Amino acid sequence: MSQFALFGKRRFAPFFCTQALAAFNDNAFRNALLMLVAFQLGLDDHAASLYTNLAPALFIVPFFLFSATAGQLAEKFEKTRIIRWVKLFEILAMVVAAAGFITHHVALLLVVLFMMGVHSTVFGPIKYAILPQALKPGELVGGNGLVEMGTQLAMLIGMIAGNELMRVAGVGPWLASGATIGVAVVGYLASRAIPPAPATAPDLTLNWNPFSETARVIGITHADRAVWNAVLGISWFWFFGTVLIAQLPIYTRETLGGNGSVYTLVLTLFSVGSGVGALLCEKLSSRRVEIGLVPLGAFGLTVFGVDLYFARHGISATRGLDWLAFLHGAGSWRIVLDLTLIGMFAGLYVVPLFAFVQARAPREKLSRIIAGNNIMNAIFIVAAAGFGLGLYALGLDAAQIFLGAALLNVLVAAYIFTLVPEFIMRFITWVLVNTLYRVRAEGGQNIPEEGPALLVCNHVSFMDPLLLMANLRRPVRFVMYYKIFNVPLLQFVFRTAKAIPIAGQKEDPQVLQQAYDAIDAALADGEVVCIFPEGALTRDGDMAPFRPGVEKILARRPVPVVPMALRGLWGSMWSRRDSTLQRSRLPRRFRARVELVVDAPVSPEHASAASLEARVRELRGDMA
Structure with a gap:
């Protein structure tokens, strides 16, 4: 049976729709906010820069504060009920966002951004812990591939929708508000169809201290060395992806000489490539949790990350090219191929790691391990921002930063695979x-x-x-x-x-x-x-x-x-x-x-x- 047959199963389809719509709304709201602040409020460069740099921090802070608590809740209580409460919270957040969009109240919108961070923090441990309960072992890789594909495409469409809706003259804030509220409501309705997912640790005693519980969750995640290193591998994926996505606007403008349509194109290439790689995992692994694909994915990230630098670097002599003019330029199709294959190998890299954690971790601790993974992801995302800013301050351009990340990927992958030879062993076997x-x-x-x-x-x-x-x-x-x-x-x-x-x-x-x-x-x-x-x-x-x-x-x-x-x-x-x-x-x-x-x-x-x-x-x- 193909993995796409899962779309006909109630145990998967409503959950897939719920999580994809959540990913859409996260990105639609954030990009609408950035469009409003950067281009429509008439703020000076200093104020606009302050808000645009504060926004990612406000979204990521809840992962540090509440991930451990979210992991406990997902273990102790029935997961579907929590999902429905989370979706109701999203509707409330989008209503508040509408007030902020329409009145141009930036402080209120930043509060909503924090609320959406809380939404993602609570939903995260459930998102990956519910799959082993809903899917058969032979469906786990295919299901994760579909979720990763759906997430990437929903994020891409959400980013584009948030930008384009807010740009509509006169009614942009109203359109963005209506779309995000509507998507939140549809997401809640989809969640109503998710079958029950019983608590895996109903007798768990909740610890409401976020600091001590965070330390305990990290300890649980670290207990199994193979799981811990898979978590580090997933977090490295977020590091690499954050560096890439953060530099793409500058890379598009300075290196490719493109306008906003070229930026949309390169985002699309990366997202579609990631979706294709995620879907290929089931075929290449014959529906098994095959961590032998992880070294293959790491190898591809480095090879095509390095080639992206050599395909074109330095400052472009032209500016303002649209996507069609860019594609007609010399060497552009090599860049298209590199970006697509970076995305594809990213999918091959991360999907088996998620499936491995789900299959290897004890069922009664899985949500807390996913919460620990989210904490590590947040740390690596912050580190990626520092990495990019540091290299930019040293005078490196976007293409050189891509090259640095691709070469660093060799060292990180070698470290992880040396600690857990099982990855290389499975790769050789595969x-x-x-x-x-x-x-x-x-x-x-x-x-x-x-x-x-x-x-x-x-x-x-x-x-x-x-x-x-x-x-x-x-x-x-x-x-x-x-x-x-x-x-x-x-x-x-x-x-x-x-x-x-x-x-x-x-x-x-x-x-x-x-x-x-x-x-x-x-x-x-x-x-x-x-x-x-x-x-x-x-x-x-x-x-x-x-x-x-x-x-x-x-x-x-x-x-x-x-x-x-x-x-x-x-x-x-x-x-x-x-x-x-x-x-x-x-x-x-x-x-x-x-x-x-x-x-x-x-x-x-x-x-x-x-x-x-x-x-x-x-x-x-x-x-x-």
Whole structure:
């Protein structure tokens, strides 16, 4: 099923509309306010600059003050009810904004800006914490992609609408007021259709002290190193995006020589690119939470950020070009491509990170972790403003600031990926598997979503663990022959994935015993373990008898057993059909079509080596 089918589901569509309309109104109001202050009130440059620089600060302050409290509320109470109260608050804010627009009362509008910051602060933890409750695991990446796409496009349309409505002579304030109030009302009506999302921690004791609770929320977010570094990755996305968006007006005017229509064009390119990248995540990840896309996204941000600088930098000799004249200029299409691809790789970067946090974080703490993420986002946004202002004060132009951010992205990404090698491990796995094979997987839903399970599979090639790793939704501990475990390059992948090396009794009884102990400990911790009961790669394409090790594991730790079969790997890269010399050349079945079939779990009391072997043979069929 395509991710777009979610638009036909009540558990997703009303929420999608609610959050997209909220993103629209945030940006429509803010841009209408900036248009009014900068161009229509007749303020001097000093006063206009004061208000335009104060506006972002007023919007971001509530994230520091109230995020921790918002996270608690989202855990303790039913989420849909909170969403409806938040939307009513938005209607009130837009009514007050209308009074400010019509009377040109700037101070009142700044109060509304603070109110909208509170609105976004409270809505944020719910926005991402409600998705795992509403969506199935296989829908999580696609749902996040749709939300990110919807947010980007709603922000873009909101910015354009806020500017254009306020520019209409004579009635601009009335039009902007009517539009924002109308959108707020429609958003509230959409929220009425969102199904209930029960509280995940109803017994939570609320701490109303924002400072101590902020410290506690940051501590909860920091507890899992992988989640914490994913949060840092998301916050870096906001840093990079803030630097880019903040410099775009200057870049448009000074470097591209364009007018407001060119500014709208470059915003559109970035937003559409982000939406496309977000939507691609489901296809590229095969509906799994695939953090291997994150390094790919980081790589693209740097490559095309650097190319954007080399495409055009310095001060343009012309000024006031409209978008059509800009597109006809020399080298303009390279800039168009760079901006679009920066947006696309930004989508590939951030969507898997959000899905990873949602999938990995404990459900009863997820809202508070999202609140912690919002606090870190706010810190990075403020840092991005300081970064841009600092480099501008040093005399760098917008294109040079883009270059600085792109190069800094290399250092930040390397830091995060060094701390959590799982990102690079998944990237290597994703690249290898998707380069060498075309995989069709079915039955993945048969693997239990929680708790321990033992997976058993036929063993055809050296790449079997990577193929399974890339196509199973839950993290899996693989038990593998110690000589395969020590294959150069792949050893990094296997160690990072916490694979368990095993040897035969006659080869190394100590390694064998350590393997059994590690398997038992993993199952006791509720993990999924995968073994290849044949004990070795097939040498003739046929399955060998299953060894009794599986029965020893179940006797020590009775857990559900999931039979699986790999089809079509015999004769592909790294099977034993070819000699070592043949494998060193381009294999005969490069990009082989292979299949993975996952059967329903078998209870431990009905699982024996012989019965499991028979079931795997049946699943494999004639496709060796």
